[in-house]
Amino acid sequence: MVIMKFKERISQLVKERKSLICVGLDTDPDKIPDHLKSTENPVLEFNKLIIEATSDICVAYKPNSAFYEALGPNGMEILKATITAVPSEVPVIVDAKRGDIGNSSRMYARAVFEYLEGDAVTVSPYLGEDSLAPFFEYKDKFAFVLALTSNPSSQDFQLRNVEGKPLYEIVAENVQKWNKSDNLGLVVGASHPDKIKEMRNISGNLPFLIPGVGAQGGDLEASARFGTDNGKSIALINVSRSVIYASDGVDFAEKAREEVQRLNRELSEFEIF
Amino acid sequence: MVIMKFKERISQLVKERKSLICVGLDTDPDKIPDHLKSTENPVLEFNKLIIEATSDICVAYKPNSAFYEALGPNGMEILKATITAVPSEVPVIVDAKRGDIGNSSRMYARAVFEYLEGDAVTVSPYLGEDSLAPFFEYKDKFAFVLALTSNPSSQDFQLRNVEGKPLYEIVAENVQKWNKSDNLGLVVGASHPDKIKEMRNISGNLPFLIPGVGAQGGDLEASARFGTDNGKSIALINVSRSVIYASDGVDFAEKAREEVQRLNRELSEFEIF
Numbered sequence: 001m002v003i004m005k006f007k008e009r010i011s012q013l014v015k016e017r018k019s020l021i022c023v024g025l026d027t028d029p030d031k032i033p034d035h036l037k038s039t040e041n042p043v044l045e046f047n048k049l050i051i052e053a054t055s056d057i058c059v060a061y062k063p064n065s066a067f068y069e070a071l072g073p074n075g076m077e078i079l080k081a082t083i084t085a086v087p088s089e090v091p092v093i094v095d096a097k098r099g100d101i102g103n104s105s106r107m108y109a110r111a112v113f114e115y116l117e118g119d120a121v122t123v124s125p126y127l128g129e130d131s132l133a134p135f136f137e138y139k140d141k142f143a144f145v146l147a148l149t150s151n152p153s154s155q156d157f158q159l160r161n162v163e164g165k166p167l168y169e170i171v172a173e174n175v176q177k178w179n180k181s182d183n184l185g186l187v188v189g190a191s192h193p194d195k196i197k198e199m200r201n202i203s204g205n206l207p208f209l210i211p212g213v214g215a216q217g218g219d220l221e222a223s224a225r226f227g228t229d230n231g232k233s234i235a236l237i238n239v240s241r242s243v244i245y246a247s248d249g250v251d252f253a254e255k256a257r258e259e260v261q262r263l264n265r266e267l268s269e270f271e272i273f
Numbered sequence: 274m275v276i277m278k279f280k281e282r283i284s285q286l287v288k289e290r291k292s293l294i295c296v297g298l299d300t301d302p303d304k305i306p307d308h309l310k311s312t313e314n315p316v317l318e319f320n321k322l323i324i325e326a327t328s329d330i331c332v333a334y335k336p337n338s339a340f341y342e343a344l345g346p347n348g349m350e351i352l353k354a355t356i357t358a359v360p361s362e363v364p365v366i367v368d369a370k371r372g373d374i375g376n377s378s379r380m381y382a383r384a385v386f387e388y389l390e391g392d393a394v395t396v397s398p399y400l401g402e403d404s405l406a407p408f409f410e411y412k413d414k415f416a417f418v419l420a421l422t423s424n425p426s427s428q429d430f431q432l433r434n435v436e437g438k439p440l441y442e443i444v445a446e447n448v449q450k451w452n453k454s455d456n457l458g459l460v461v462g463a464s465h466p467d468k469i470k471e472m473r474n475i476s477g478n479l480p481f482l483i484p485g486v487g488a489q490g491g492d493l494e495a496s497a498r499f500g501t502d503n504g505k506s507i508a509l510i511n512v513s514r515s516v517i518y519a520s521d522g523v524d525f526a527e528k529a530r531e532e533v534q535r536l537n538r539e540l541s542e543f544e545i546f
Contacts, residue, residue, distance in 0.1 A: 026377070066377040069384035073350050076342070097373045099397060100339055101424045101484075104299070104368075107339035115345040124372060126399045126419055128426025146399055151374045153401025156447060157440065162433045167440070174429060211374075 006119050006142035007182065007207060009091050010234055013059040018273045019264045020224055022093065022209070023054055023256075024240025025063035025082060029071070031245055033252050043071065046252075047082045050244055053253035054260050055087050060120075062209075062238050064095040080116050093209065093236075094118035097146065099131050106134040113138050120144065122187055122209065125171050129178055139181045142207075147171045148199065150189025150212030168195075172203050185209060188227070190218020190237070197226040200233065207234035214242030220263065224270050231272035239263060279392050279415035280455065280480060282364050283507055286332040291546045292537045293497055295366065295482070296327055296529075297513025298336035298355060302344070304518055306525050316344065319525075320355045323517050326526035327533050328360050333393075335482075335511050337368040353389050366482065366509075367391035370419065372404050379407040386411050393417065395460055395482070398444050402451055412454045415480075420444045421472065423462025423485030441468075445476045458482060461500070463491025463510070470499040473506065480507035487515030493536065497543050504545035512536065 004012070014020060025047055032046045039045045051061065068079035083092050094116055098108040112121045112135075120142035123132050135143040148158055148168040158168045175184050185207035188199050196210065208227045212218035220237065227235025239259075247255035267273075277285070287293060298320055305319045312318045324334065341352035356365050367389055371381040385394045385408075393415035396405050408416040421431055421441040431441045448457050458480035461472050469483065481500045485491035493510065500508025512532075520528035540546075 028380075064373075064377055064380075066371075066373055066380035066384070069349070070380035070388065072384075072388040073353070075384070076349055077346050080346070095373075095377075097377075097397075098339075098370070100337075100368075100370045101422060104337055104339040104370075107301075107337075107343035111339070111342035111345075111348070115343065124370075124397050124399050126397050126430060127422050127424055128429030128431070130424050130426035131422075149374060149400050149404075151400055151403050153403035156401030157399060157443065158401070160435045160440075160443065162435050162440070167430065167433075167435070170430065170433065 003140065005140055005183070006091055007234065010059055010207065010236065013090070014234065015273065017057060017059060018268055019057060019059050020228070020235055020237045020267060021058045021260055021263050022060040022062050022236040022238040023050065023058045023243055023260065024095070024211070024238045025050065025061055025244065026067050026240045027244065028067060031248070033248050033250060035250050041078065044078050044081050048085045049253040050256050051085050053257040054243070055090050057257065057260050057264060058090070060091050060093055060236055061086050062093040062095050083116055083118060091119040093120040093122065093144065095122045097122050097124045099124035099127050101127065102130050102134055105131050109134045109138060113141050122146065125174070129174065132178070136178060136181060136183065139183060142183045142185065144185045144187050144209040145171065145175045147175070147186040148188050148192055148195055150191040150218060154189065169202060172199060176204055176206060179206065187211065190223045193219045193222030193226065196223060200226055200229050205233050207236070209236050209238060211238040213237050214239045220266055221270060224267055224272055228272050276413065278413055278456070279364055280507065283332055283480065283509065286363070287507065288546065290330060290332060291541055292330060292332050293501070293508055293510045293540060294331045294533055294536050295333040295335050295509040295511040296323065296331045296516055296533065297368070297484070297511045298323065298334055298517065299340050299513045300517065301340060304521070306521050306523060308523050314351065317351050317354050321358045322526040323529050324358050326530040327516070328363050330530065330533050330537060331363070333364050333366055333509055334359050335366040335368050356389055356391060364392040366393040366395065366417065368395045370395050370397045372397035372400050374400065375403050375407055378404050382407045382411060386414050395419065398447070402447065405451070409451060409454060409456060412456060415456045415458065417458045417460050417482040418444065418448045420448070420459040421461050421465055421468055423464040423491060427462065442475060445472060449477055449479060452479065460484065463496045466492045466495030466499065469496060473499055473502050478506050480509070482509050482511060484511040486510050487512045493539055494543060497540055497545055501545050
């Protein structure tokens with residue numbers, strides 16, 4: 001059996017499902033519907049039901065490590081069990097924003113790829129290439145490097161002028177140079193639609209992970225059209241809160257499915273598949 | 274009882290113990306002495322013995338989260354148990370290099386300060402102020418923001434020219450602005466002695482955490498003199514591998530103590546206390 005790499009798996013799912021939607025599993029125990037709160041493991045139960053309801057219509061999942069770490073002693077086990085609950089055909093991006101000197105990054109990569117068995121990871125570029133190489137060296141895995149994020153304070157550093165270009169462009173250029181194993185991509189926030197276009201122009205064919213649509217107010221059409229360069233490149237659009245908390249009642253999983261279907265219908269209007 | 278804040282606690286320990294040494298607990302199961310490998314929890318056993326042997330002569334501990342995450346299911350519990358094993362008078366810095374949008378950083382802060390009960394944390398600045406504010410808002414806790422790191426690839430972004438200054442200076446200036454609760458400091462790598470001096474000049478009184486002495490080859494004297502501005506500011510010098518792996522035999526804890534004592538003696542020659 002030939003094992004497909006992350007990028008090929010995503011490409012195939014995008015074509016088959018006519019979707020770019022990555023479901024963000026940022027599960028906050030305070031926001032879980034009441035009827036699940038008495039179960040043995042409410043967060044895992046919630047995640048399993050969301051996954052069951054959506055795994056045939058989305059193209060990836062992205063659990064955010066922060067939400068699991070905050071759970072305390074069993075957080076990492078719940079994260080691992082969540083990843084295990086995703087059907088094998090759908091890739092999982094561990095959203096971890098890691099980045100440390102090489103010695104330490106090797107340990108983070110081991111945690112994400114070997115213990116958690118994630119297919120991809122998000123990493124933070126501040127320490128430069130040698131801090132990210134331990135992730136890149138897993139050639140069958142994939143890493144999305146933060147370039148331009150969707151929060152207002154992205155202007156503090158990412159938008160600053162570095163030798164004539166914004167810092168996020170310098171990051172994007174470096175990631176292209178580092179991409180020797182064709183397993184790197186960029187995180188580009190949806191709150192900057194004009195910049196997604198600009199970024200696509202300077203980033204060649206690098207896959208984009210685009211957070212910020214939904215609760216954070218990003219523009220779906222701009223993200224999809226500019227992110228994929230009208231269907232020529234890979235762009236995953238991550239949606240978390242507006243899908244997983246589409247309802248706080250017993251119908252939460254059904255409503256989550258309806259929200260992904262609604263997003264897929266909207267995407268279908270842009271003629272990018 | 275008045276609870277002293279991190280900065281005051283460090284100041285007092287520095288004076289009392291005439292030390293700047295922070296012991297980095299980057300415990301790699303492969304490097305644990307053979308006689309501990311058959312114990313129930315070798316990493317925790319190793320850490321407890323290192324702590325027992327050094328907790329009266331150092332001023333802080335810094336476990337690196339990466340090494341515990343790489344352990345798998347019980348990693349976070351071992352990290353928490355390690356932090357609990359440190360006598361209450363010695364502060365613990367959780368080296369986590371976290372940084373994400375506010376919603377997620379709040380969860381990371383909860384994990385580090387509430388579940389793990391760390392006294393301080395290291396954070397990564399790429400996403401800007403709102404990504405770090407959830408850490409800063411724990412006013413009795415402390416956060417060291419990465420400015421200039423000790424790895425060769427720090428040149429990829431940190432040393433780039435941003436509007437006439439290197440990016441790490443822009444970070445240092447911002448951290449001073451953000452420091453409304455007097456609970457922020459900077460990470461400044463020991464492999465750049467001239468830059469530690471420059472950084473002290475532009476960073477006012479911000480405490481420094483200086484990694485890179487020991488296995489990474491940084492200069493103890495320059496780190497101590499420039500980092501503390503000859504005793505006028507706080508600088509913690511982190512030493513990991515050269516202390517905790519000073520011996521791989523049954524005498525590892527004794528040798529770790531001797532190495533901290535040796536470093537303290539060397540520090541005593543610089544007339545900074």
